[in-house]
Amino acid sequence: MNPIADALDALFPKGGVVELRALADRFTHSGYFDDFAKLTAAAEALDADPEVKGIYVTLNVVDPALLARRANRVKMRLTRSDPTTADADINRRRWLPIDLDPVRPSGVSSTDEEHAAAIERADAIARWLSEQGFPDPVKADSGNGAHLLYAIDLPNDDEATALVKGVLATLDLVFSNDSVVVDTANFNAARIWELYGTLSRKGDHTPDRPHRRAKILAVPEHAEIVTADLLRAIATPLPVDAPAPPKGKKAPVDLGAWLSAHGIGVRSTRPWQGGTLYVLEDCPFSDAHRDGAFAIQFPSGAIYAGCHHTSCGGGAQRWPELRGMHEQKIGNKPQKRTPPAPAPEPDAFRERAMEVLTRGDPLAFILDTFHREHVGDHTVAECLVLSIASQSVENTHGLHVAISGISGKGKTHTCETMLDLIPKAFQITGTVSDKALYYHDDLRPGSVFLFDDVSLSDDMQELLKNATTRFREPIEHRTLTSDRRLRICTIPERCVWWLAKVKSVGDDQVMNRMLTVWIDDSNHQDLEVLGHMKEAEAQRRRDREQDEDVHVCRAIWEILKERTVYVRIPFATRISFQSARNRRNPAMLFDLIKASALLKSYQREQDEDGSLIATREDFDTARRVFLAINRDAGGQETKQTRNEAAALETIAAMGLEIFTIRQLQDALGLSYNKTYRLLHGYCNSKATYTGILDKCPAVSPIDATVAEERYGVEMRRREHYFSFDYRIYREWTAKADVWIDDDPDVSTFAPGFHPPGENVTAAEESRS
Template sequence: MIKEALAALFSGGVVEVRALGDYATHSGYFDDFTKLAACAEALDADPEVRGIYVTLNEVDPALLARRANRVKMRLSRSDATTSDADIVRRRWLPIDLDPVRPSGVSSTEEEHAAALRRADAIALWLDEQGFSKPIRADSGNGAHLLYAIDLANDDDATALVKGVLATLDALFSDDAVTVDTANFNAARIWKLYGTCSRKGDNTPERPHRRAKVLSVPEERTVVTAERIQAIAALLPTEAPVTPALAGSKIDLAAWLSEHGLAVRSKRPWQGGTLHVLEDCPFSTAHHDGAFAVQFPSGAVYAGCHHASCGGGVQRWPELRDRYEPREKRAQRRRREEVPPPPPKPPAPDPAYREKALDILTRGDPLAFLLDAFNREHVGDRTVAECLVMSLASQSVENTNGLHVSVSGNSGKGKSHACTTMLQQVPEAYRLAGTVSNKALYYHDDLRPSTVFLFDDVTLSEDLQEVLKAATANFRERIEHHTVSPDRKIQVCRIPERCVWWLARVEDPGDDQVMNRMLTVWIDDSAEQDERVLRHMKEQEAWEDDGDDEDPDLPVCRVVWEVLKEERLHVSIPYAEKVHFSATTNRRNPGMLFDLIKCHALLHRFQREAYDGGIRANRDDFAAAARIYAAINGESGGQETKLTKNEAAAMETVAAMGWEQFTVKTLQDALGLSYQQTYRILHGYASRGMTYSGLLEKCPAISYLDTTVTEDCEGYAVRRREHLFLFDRETYRRWARGGEVWIDDSGGDTDRDDGPGPDRDDTFSISARFQQNFSTCREDQRTRDGPETDSTSTDRETRLSLSTTLQQNTHPHSALSPPASGCAGGCDIRNAENDPAMLPHRGDNPDRPSSTPPLNSSTFRKLLKTAERKGPTTLPGVLDHREFTRTKTDLGRCSVCDEGRAVYRSGDGRARLCERCYGRLVQAWNERRGIA
């Protein structure tokens, strides 16, 4: 039987035989078929061998030298077998009919017989299509058909074979027998007839059978490429795009059932669903062959594979006209395209409306909303302002909408901030609770101006596309076609003027999503932790019922209902006078203008009106620019797109004065783990999302893969090290981001290389370090003279959010332990009572300028206390931002009295080594909640 099979399959050439066992693979190459048959017979006698196979197509003769006319038992990893590139030409089109059954077992007699019957049906149909007679074979568990072909081994031939198998699978596979569509590759191995197929154990119900040839045509006739192409192209692979079909939004399965067209089987097809019809609706001469496909877009394709019915041409318009008159179809389309009007919300309490109108006409609506927010959620004022502006954008006619991405470390209040603000939104305009990345598809009652909150969910690619479309087309309704779990077409309609709030640990990886959103960081500093804890304690101490709703919340909802009653056009009369020092990201200036419009909208009853709109004033610019500065500095990375940890890493590198650094040195300064620091620099991938790191985001950071030689116990040890380079000047230009100001002189001062004119209404969006660097540090360099390592530049006098915060809020007050519990007066509050413990602060208004400096003995006492007590106490008395790195010889460190001093304070009286200065920076990062 083996020799007869070889004679039927091959007329010469080299053939690989491959035996698959439980624990090993055996292989050999043969041009002597007598030896091949003998070796195959010996392998077949081994009960550990589950199946013996041969390569069907013509193999490169050079492969004979791998294992010439012999079988090597138990191939190693270095032993190659035949790959697709080793095939010279395609000689066979293989069709494998496999009965559906559990994996790893042989088929029953019934299943085996069903596969053989299905092979007969396919052979008969292909014969009608002009195919030649095939070799029919029994695989042992199913059935085989082998058609002789003569094709080159190239991509076109692979596509043809793949298309034929896909067509046969769509038309003939069902729940009992399937066509194996994986047999399209050129090096596919095939069961050697005459050998035994051993899947699972040999049982009476599921016995092991010997594969065998059932019939061989008298003459081997090659099927032409044109015949193969006709079958491969029988079913559509892409949705029809004709105008008559593009608007089809019906449920095909329901339509077929409604009109009495029985479906024999259905299966997934090209992302949609293929329905094989029981009877052909186009002809009474035959019953089988008709099909209908619905693609993910909703488009429908129908036809019949019989030549008398067009051989698979598109006949859906004809089929629909026959069963559904055009008048009835038009009525259906009108019902589908015009959604029912949303129910009107109940009228608010007149007292609430009266108070809301009073606030809108004579009060400060923004302050009222923010105060209500902060009674429930402590801090995060900038986050709340961004959310309020996002809501206001829904009522501005001429805006692209403002959407918000809130990021921060887990457990720091992102979700609570968003849900607290969501409580102020009328219930009809928000989704109840949060939504997952799929739940949006199942909301049929969405109305315009809805708020979507996605809380710590991974945005799938599908949903990111919806989000991009919705944010790019804020004023228009969008439609998105998807497939429901039961494989039915489902249309997701997003109403116009919806806003999206994302609360996530990290920002989304898609830059197109981030560029359309206000990116704001949650406050996760240690000071904020203290404030939250204090607020929790106050709530727990209340004796009344703390679960009652804030009485101002209903008023907040009425405020929004009043603002949503009418959409207004907002004009910015001074828009041409607003200037930006950086306009590389073209969406950011538009966001500033939208913030101005939204602030004016909140005060619409207090602004100058014109027909159909209102005019924004300078107060609106001031409020918008303050928010804009915050999300580009202390509270967000709007311009740089940095996360809070990334921004802290950049500030740390700049503060340390490094020109080169490693992951380990940055780790020590940040106080993070090695893996966290590595991810900040290189980025990472998670749940199918790619998050960029500083190497991709920041042009000031570059990377070298170096080899370092170290002396280890008298031996030179070489190891690889990732070395990062930092370009200070590039960072200065990039991190300053830009500034916004109003120039009444009318000059065009927009530029990317520096600030505009000094004005009281200028708002800096420079990075926190950069602002400090450009004032305190540069002033120090001017005093230091030529001995410093950098040249000074002109002093900037911009209003910086970071500078404002530094002047009004001491960074250590919430961190220090009680004064009574600190030994030696290292606590900052004890230090305030002891002039000897305070260093000179120069021009810092938070510290008396007459305070004498700390001497070296006091520094060393503090260091020893710190090492004995645990956490370093130096940040309580020293501020690293008052030190400058120098290249001059400063002597020993004032603190440890051991290391060489490389940093000097502004007054020149304190000197720190690299290690002590690094401890200051690390503690500074810890206080800001870097994790």
């Protein structure tokens, strides 16, 4: 794998012309390429030159005539007569470029802390733009900061330039702070962009400020174009013209003093249209988000306040409402907040939450609320709920969840829908480096980390192992500040991890610590989702924030997170497992029982030591989930992904004792390369992914020499075959059941399992 070639493949269509430009202290080197193999080789050669400070490419569609300037070659040390790409040379705009740059002295690389802060800020922007309807971007590490690239398709004209400029200006106003800024200069069409896979050399390489290689962090599987209407919605939320100034002779309100007097935090201030714009620390109009709110005082004294989020009016004037929330009267008229729809006060949500916790079924209530937004995947949802509940169990290692399945079948939507039911302060999503987690100031004990289709670095996987082993303790990281002082940073205790990936995580030790569950990708589920989508499109516009049950779910978790409870399982010694080969799986069943008991902690008895007593009902809940993730809804015992399980089911259905990759490829309808990877696994720059051959004992490779005659000549060649033992496969996939000894109510056993003493016929022991 070549990171430069991969970057070119991700950013540019084949056959287009791209300028490669390298900047040194005194010289510029440049060439034009439509042969990306030659571009890659040229970039690698430039990257090896220590005098080169940075290597860049043009992002947008270059006039193909420019290839003749320096066709598939680099000219070193350009002179004044050697032109590079100008704005007029761009035919169309292909990308919206967002560059997050840490605040630091010019001419030097960023520290690890500054670098991590920029990546974290990029994640915040990506989440916010996603709320506005933007698709997933290309996420990248620039070496010193972070990049987001959104696919667009616009002509190269003044209107498009103003549109891109406006989007960057809005993002700067909302997200730039004292540590990280959005670069607003990236609006011109011929803007050059760091070539991923190359080294960024700003200043000298030092331990505190190292040179780093730019790299792509995430690429959407299906790139979607951001429409011009979406861009306009972001580019024009702030008022250009001032509202009418206050009437009468009364002195206008001093906005800065008013905000301070009423305890409204201000993140930053800056000039705006001759007045002052205040970016607010928290949104005063909604509890659903923190960012996006602003207030402006124009030179006339007039004030405009609003929030960029669509649910808060998308930038509409809300100053009278804001003032009315904090003052009894404005003039002689009482002012009241008038939200889009009435909602109960927070105490009412908590009151309903306590009613559910004391007299209802909290698990069923949360799942019912979840399924209003997401169809199916009930087992996945149960795993996620019990995972959150485990955070409040005193004697547990926590329940962490790994979700796999075919791309586009709902992994992300499942996790995000469940996240929406917990308080916002406990959510961490997006791409976060291992060091950034340590420096995240807002992390709270009991947070949920969602890593959506992100390849975990070796350091991140080690961090996850540490977090699951020391679940009940903070994880400390010792580092030195720029003035050589010791700083101890921590990730708080009781955080759970949700990993949503098409493939497995890559590390068996990580997978052994997680509930392994699959997204439902069946045809029946596809039809259910389609029906739900049709119903949603036919309904009147609704705001999920106005769903009272969503707020009740959040209140339930707020209450449960206020304490930790020790849970005792009095019948634990009578629980039997069909297989205890993986010693972590019994521990997970016990943790599932404890999490179920925790959800009903306000209805359960306690012993003389104050321990919560788990019941048979908790065992039944845990057993149902445990069996599901060992059968049709997961690979807990076997550690198969959904794709691997489907491949093995196909092999079993083929009825062949010997098969080839080509035969399996034809049966699965996949490419040869994907089929090969399913069997053998593969490695990339971040992880090693094991395949079916390493996981399933029923499949074995066979190398054979095949003789055949061609053109009258006997030729010999090697052929790779694979054997499949159905009996071993049946036994391997059947080791899942669990029951309570001396319990007559064990009614469901895994396929191929027979309770002690039950006769097994010869027919059942062999495959017909």
